[in-house]
Amino acid sequence: MSSRQGKAVLLNAPNTPAVVEDILVDPPGPNEVLVRIVASGVCHTDLTVKKLEGMGMPFPIVLGHEGAGYVEEVGEGVTHLAPGDPVVLAYRAPCEQCPACRRGDPRHCYVALRPKQRIHRKRDGALCSQVLRCGTFSTYTVVHAKAAIKMPSDMPLDKACLIACGVVTGVGATFNTTPVFAGSRVAVIGCGGVGLSVIQGAKLAHARQIIAVDINPTKLEWARKFGATHTVNARETDPVAAVRSLTEDGYDGGVEFAFEATGIPSCIEQAVRMLAYGGTATTIGLPAATDSVTLNLGDMATGVYWNKAALRVCHAGDTLPSHDFPLLAQLYLQKQLNLDDMVTRIIGLEDVEDAFHEMETGNVIRSVIKLPA
Structure with missing residues (x-):
């Protein structure tokens, strides 16, 4: 399939504000999935990336890693997900090859699985980095298929996104x-x-x-x-x-x-x-x-x-996302885990800079970006 056009919150250079720009997203490759994001929490790690001038990642950078959405397209070899599946994105999908994984301890994986870079800044075609291999302050992103964790159909994704980082940690x-x-x-x-x-x-x-x-x-x-x-x-x-x-x-x-x-x-x-x-x-x-x-x-x-x-x-809570994310979703649906009261503000992509400011100066648990479902 052809590239998709969307929008994302980008850091284009050190010591500059995060801005919304048009992006082009390539189709997913083998063992990857393209996800249409509908909700993303604004986590302090994203602010840290900005403060630390990209934290070692090449610019431009798509911010965001606490995201949830729907699978739009699956790459070759992906059989456990299909278009339309609701998912939460994990940034620590075990690699299955490192010493910890080989000894049967994937919770302490040394190296998380990562997709190839598929997101381009539209105005010049520049290839974008993705915060923690996710990049969820975006209408679309591409992740490794094992990093997309299927959610129950009755799990609201604007709450499920919080599981991805702050809650599971x-x-x-x-x-x-x-x-x-x-x-x-x-x-x-x-x-x-x-x-x-x-x-x-x-x-x-x-x-x-x-x-x-x-x-x-x-x-x-x-x-x-x-x-x-x-x-x-x-x-x-x-x-x-x-x-x-x-x-x-x-x-x-x-x-x-x-x-x-x-x-x-x-x-x-x-x-x-x-x-x-x-x-x-x-x-x-x-x-x-x-x-x-x-x-x-x-x-x-x-x-x-x-x-x-x-x-x-x-x-990150030494998480095994394939096990822990569905468990936390079930605890929420059973009213044992309170995610509703963790959402302090609902915002749009254009409000990320303000959300960073609120995070430092205001009384906010989580600002959640909501995009059209």
Whole structure:
């Protein structure tokens, strides 16, 4: 088939605004699918790509990676999808070839499957990069067929798109990276979209105490709505002391699980110091290249050695999309996972720059781009 014309939000050069431009999208190649996007969440990673001047990708760049839509066309060899199928796009489809995949651990795949570049800027034919192999701030995109995960027919795609990154990262942190057990105590530092998803995951795992920590009172209110049993305003009090006080059990207090969803080094240090004996801290937020943390070893109550503390790293919820995405969709349809209240604003492609501004300065969980279905 011939190329399709559409529109996309492009970064054309470093230190320039994201703009809507006409694009041409080539047909999918072998093991690829062309998807008509109908909804995409605006994730902080997209803003990070802009701030870091493309994060190593050649310009122009199609932004967006938290997308859902309908399969329009399938490439050679694709048998599990057909035109018209509703899908959510994953950016971590396992490669099946790396050491982790070969040892039967696709959740820790080293290299995700990727499509060939199929999107061109119309005005000059320039080949576009796609953020995290997706490029969902667009009317059309092409992805590897195993990265397009079929959704139930009754799953609304303007909610399903959130599963692709923020939700699976947070819930996956509690299900896959560091499985939370029933009756445990959990602290969550940072209550944006990912942190709120951690809270939902801990609730689904039947944690008995979920303590939300943030400096924004609005976000702490959101945390209560999504399942936090206690909140701590870290601007008003020492969050480590507050968490340990709330969990005092005669053994110095502390939580079995602490999740950091900010990317701020001091918050990682706080997460470790919040742990009960033998607890695990999990860092989720994206750090800068020069970030480092200092961990005390010898303190009898909070030191890593005597408290037998563990530290884990969560990448995208260590997700296996073919399993996890349908599971999260089913939890939503069963009213166990709240995606409706995570959508703060509905916007168009032309509103992405404003959404980035709101992300930094306003009280927003997710802005969702909606395109005609």
